[in-house]
Amino acid sequence: MHGNGITTASGFKTRDFDSILREIERSFDVHEALGTNLGGVHFELTGDDVTECIGGGISESDLDRNYASLCDPRLNYAQALEMAFLVGRLLGGRRGPSPSVPSLR
Numbered sequence: 001m002h003g004n005g006i007t008t009a010s011g012f013k014t015r016d017f018d019s020i021l022r023e024i025e026r027s028f029d030v031h032e033a034l035g036t037n038l039g040g041v042h043f044e045l046t047g048d049d050v051t052e053c054i055g056g057g058i059s060e061s062d063l064d065r066n067y068a069s070l071c072d073p074r075l076n077y078a079q080a081l082e083m084a085f086l087v088g089r090l091l092g093g094r095r096g097p098s099p100s101v102p103s104l105r
Helices: 017-034 060-065 077-091
Strands: 005-007 013-015
Touching: 013 017, 017 077
Parallel strands: none
Antiparallel strands: 005 013
């Protein structure tokens, strides 16, 4: 999460859902190539319907709708759930969108 911070032209500190996912996928790839297992991932998230991270149905123009973070942008409940399913697929050795949840993109 922390390596994916960006600041928009309007001054919002945010993170991009797809960039976070790509970093996780690359981490899985590196561990697979080395014959090791990824020990865990860390997310800034909330169960609230915030608009702090772009992607997963939130665009840059949506950020001011419910940007509530005082420190680090968090995935909202829908983005966090989608990320959890995608990470679960990676843990199972599969890539691509999860067939069990509708796409938020």
